[in-house]
Amino acid sequence: MFNKKSILSLVLLLTCIMAAKAQVKIGFEVSFKEPQAHYAEVQMNISGLAKDYVDVKMPVWTPGSYLVREFEKSVEEFKATAAGKAVKVEKVRKNTWRVFSAKAANIQINYRVYAFEISVRTPFIDESHAFLSPTGIFMHPDGMIKSPSTVKIIPFNTWSKVSTGLTPVAGEQFTYKATDFDILYDSPIEVGNQDIFEFTASGVRHEVAMYGGGNYDKEKLKVDMAKIVEKETAVYGENPNKYYLFIVHNFLKGGGGLEHLNSTTLGATRNAYNTAEGYKGFLGLVAHEYHHLWNVKRLRPVALGPFDYDNENYTTNLWVAEGFTSYYENKYLHRAGFTDVNEFLKDLAGGVGTVLNTPGAKYQSAASSSYDAWIIGYRPNENSKNNSISYYNKGEVIGILMDLEIINATKGAKSLDDVMKAMYLQCKTLKRGYTDAEFKAMVEKISGISFTNFWTKYVNGVDDVDYVKYFAYAGVDVSTENATPGKPVTGAAVQLGTRGLEVTSVTRNSAAWISGLNVNDVIVLIDGSSLSDVLKNVKLKEPKFSLDILPAITDKKIGDQLTVKVIRDGLEKEISLSLKENPSVRLKATVNENATPAQKAVLKKWTGV
Structure with missing residues (x-):
């Protein structure tokens, strides 16, 4: 039984522990002596951590990209000093270095990172710029993920700009702070001479950092990207950021994107902005990655945060996280006026066709595809199309069907939008991600009907998609023909x-x-x-x-x-x-001119126009 003296002692002990933690400072300096050879020089300074040894760890994967990439393989010349003297360093795990600091108050760690893989999820450096994907650059002291840190960027002598979602340190050029390592690892950094422009939408300042040139029209992009932001914010009722950054890498042929808490990195084709297909593709990518600001980064499966950076983080719900985002990408383009109803339906019918024409859809469920992202989704081989289905593709189709089922059941009063908003607010309130059962429960609450059979067939099962039935709810007729008749x-x-x-x-x-x-x-x-x-x-x-x-x-x-x-x-x-x-089949979806008033109401709610 505790007495007052014991309680006081415990309070003092906890106070001392908290004070000790508060005194620990972690800072990084990143410079570039040989950018043409694709290297970053990283200096990590730790003070106030008096221990016999300190283990520092580099993540083996990056959130949003479900593959163990072994970033530590690119680290070279790892060395350390404690109290100004060189100390022993020992690698104790594939991604962990032990620094024998002998209780020194100040530790300096230096290492180089080779960065020569072009993608939105890996660092890349050459003479023209540096893209610092943080999980492939920075390390954290073991057990101190929640510790704050600072990052100072020293650009190469021909570079003049830094773009990042990290918070600037007042009065210190190119110096930024992160409240914890989850924030740091979620904040990519672009260093170079990028073309920067801004726009404001939904009360949020947005910055676009363009690398690689291109035939883009900045004034047009400002207007059109703002339209997408406004439509997406309208679904959720609030925008959680004050500032948002788009890092855009323009290449001869580029693509892909990776979401972050208040930023995204996009890959684009530099000379495709002036074509209808290329421009729509870029805006679709913007719509997709911006939607992740809610869906994935805040409205997320329970397994995706807090993260285990040493191992795989398994979830069966990537069909919601990514698949629904692919579906909403089309909805936002339509709601923002970039596609008419015929093109909207064509895009969705194309998504259904992709699933129908993938043999693996009959062998792998959406839930299984999500769980196996680590071993199949990001590691496809020559047989993957025969035994698996992308959770992007199957999830998009599930989103279409679920949305139409909800709208039809509620006679146009509710839609999948209401589910997404409610789940976002639930995650915000509970301060954690959702389980599959919780997501299903919310769908049933909003729709007022059971989705058990739906889950059995389309989420956990491999039943053929009854697209004719669901599109008919909105008075849309779907015809199917052979992709190459007679051939x-x-x-x-x-x-x-x-x-x-x-x-x-x-x-x-x-x-x-x-x-x-x-x-x-x-x-x-x-x-x-x-x-x-x-x-x-x-x-x-x-x-x-x-x-x-x-x-x-x-x-x-x-x-x-x-x-x-x-x-x-x-x-x-x-x-x-x-x-x-x-x-293989080809689908054609058209609005039935003789649709009933009930069907027209569903169509109107579905398109949101």
Whole structure:
């Protein structure tokens, strides 16, 4: 039993511990001696942590990209001093360095990071700029994820700008602070001579940092990006930021994006802004990644935060986190006026078609796809399309069906928007992520009907999507036709190499699959004709292509035989294929002119226009 003296002692002890923690300071300096060789020089300073040794750790993955990337593999020349003297360093785990500091009050750690992988999730440095993806640059003392830190950037002598969502330290150029390492790891940094412009939307200042040039129109982007921000904020009723940063990397051919708490990094094609398809693609990427400001970063599965940076973080709900965001990407483009209803329906029908035409959709559920992102989603192989489905694609289709089911059940009073907003507020109130059961419960609460069968069929199951039924709720007719009517196919993809046509993939249950044509087989003859004859007058856009585009196949009929001679493991083998009809379908969705008032009400609520 505690007495007053014991309680006082405990209070004093806790006060001392908190004071000790408050005295610990962690700071980084990042400079660039050899950017042309793709290196960053990192200095980490720790003071006030008097221990026999200190373990510092680098994350092995980055939130939002579900793959253990082993960032520590790019660290070189790790060394340390304590109280100004060189001390022993020992690597005790793949991503952990132990510094024997002998209770010194001040520790300085220096290391270099090689950064030469272009993506939105990995650091990249060359003579023109540095993109610092923080999980691949910075380290934290073990057990001190919640500790604050500062970062000072020393740009290379030809660079003049730094863009980041981190909070600037007043009076110190290019110096920033993070309240904890979760914030630091979630705040990419662009260093160089990027083109910067701003706009304000939903009361939030937005900065766009463009690297790599391009034919973009800044004034047009300011207006159009603001429209997307306004439409997205309207769904959730509030925008949680005062400032938001878009880092845009423009390349010859770019794509992809990665969300962060108050910023995003986008990959774009520098000379596609002046084409209708390219511009729509960029705005779609903006809509997708900005929606993650709520869905994923705040409205999130319970497993995605607080993060374990040493190991995989498993969840069955990426179909909501990413799939629904893909669905909303189309909704926001339509609501902001960038697509009409026909294009909106075309985009959604295309999404349904992708799932229907992926053989793996019959073998992997949306929940399983989410859970297996770490071993399949980010590590696809030649057979992935046959045994798996993307949680982006399946989740988008689930979003379409769920939205229509809710709207129809409530006679146009509620939609998936209401579920997303309610779940966002729930996560905000509870200060934690949601479980799958909680998400389902909210869907049922908003809709007023049971979704148990829906979950069984579409979330945890692999049932065929009953798209005709759901689109009909909104008075939309969906017709289906063969993608290439009357045309025979082999189901094999190839790439042209020095030895011949190397098979790169084989579609499940296709002619190639049934006949035993294998990935890595090298095709040297087709129906006795050499490749030079087979490829004569064929214009290839890419080195990888479908075998079915060749006249040797297109000139045949369904059911005809095709003989190919291949080299497999140095041995010749002749394979006969019985050509089949293409199983892929194409969907066309159109609004029924004779739709009932109830259907029209659903359509109006669905589109939000």
